[in-house]
Amino acid sequence: MEEVEVVVAHDERATLRVGDVFLKIDADQARTDVEVEAMAMAPLPTPEVLWRRPPVLALAALPGTALGRLGEPSPASPAAWAAAGAAARRLHDAPLPPWPGRSIDEIAAGLDVECEWLITNDVLPADLVTRNRRVAEAALRPWTPVFTHGDLQLTHVFVDGDELTGVIDWSEASRGDALFDLAILTLGHEERLGDVIAGYGSDVDLDVIRAWWSLRSLVAIRWLVEHGFDPFSPGCEVDVLRSQ
Structure with a gap:
């Protein structure tokens, strides 16, 4: 019998690995609908859908390893x-x-709510929140919508040597800002931004990338704390805010 590995588990969703099969259990089937459709549309390697029996989605494992983890040096090459x-x-x-995807007004409203929560509950110093709220303003500008992954963190991108083998976790895919994806990919790994931009192949507004780093970190902290994650770990969201 294969060993069952709990990859992630909280009150919204859980992912289990059994051998070369991932079982994703999600309380919100609309997210799973998006994931399946986005993987079918994306011009990138994605996990094979083995079967779906709500609330479970079974996916085949991708070859290779993730680019790295937030808070740890990435072992992946510049290529x-x-x-x-x-x-x-x-x-x-x-x-x-x-x-x-979400509108600029929706994003701005969510940012205001989370900043108020961080200050009111003494989670972070008010000056740190206020400073990063100002930095985040640069992201709240009109953009031309593109097909975005929506959660393109480095743990969702798999490589084998210098080659990309696939991208996982598409439940947040939507129309959105291209620079948001690049910011999430490099969150906590600023030293890798030049490599990513070299592969992306066009000029990128670095102020907007930094703005998304601040915005994403500010709005994520409450969710992370409430779901058993630690944004205060070295190199994670709070350190990103302090570095801005």
Whole structure:
């Protein structure tokens, strides 16, 4: 009998690995609908859907290993990071998915709520929150929507040597800002941004990338704390805010 590995588990969803099969259990089947459709549309290697019996989605494991983990040095080569940037470009050049993403007003409103919570509950110093809230303003500008992954963190990008082997976890895919994907990919790994941009192949507004680093970190902290993750770990979200 194969050993069952708990990859992630909280009150919204859980992912288990049994051999070469991942079992994703999600309380919100709309997220799973998005994941399956986005993987079918994306011009990138994605996990094979083995079967779906709500609330469970069974996916085949991808070859290779993740680019790395937040808070730890990445073992991947500069060429592998460049390959991730090139993959992001292929995705952003693809036809748009039929469902919309969040509007600028929705993002700004969520940011305001989370900043108030961080200050009111003494989670972070007010000056740190305020400073990063100002930095985040640069992200809240009009953009041309592209097909975005929506959660393109380095643990979701798999490589084998210098080659990209696939991208996982597409439940947040939507129409969105291309620079958001690049920012999430390099969150906590600023030293890899040059490699990603080299693979992406076009000029990138670094102020907007930094703005998304601040915005994403500010809005994620409450969710991470409430779901058993530690944004105060070295190199993670709070350190990103302090570095801005």
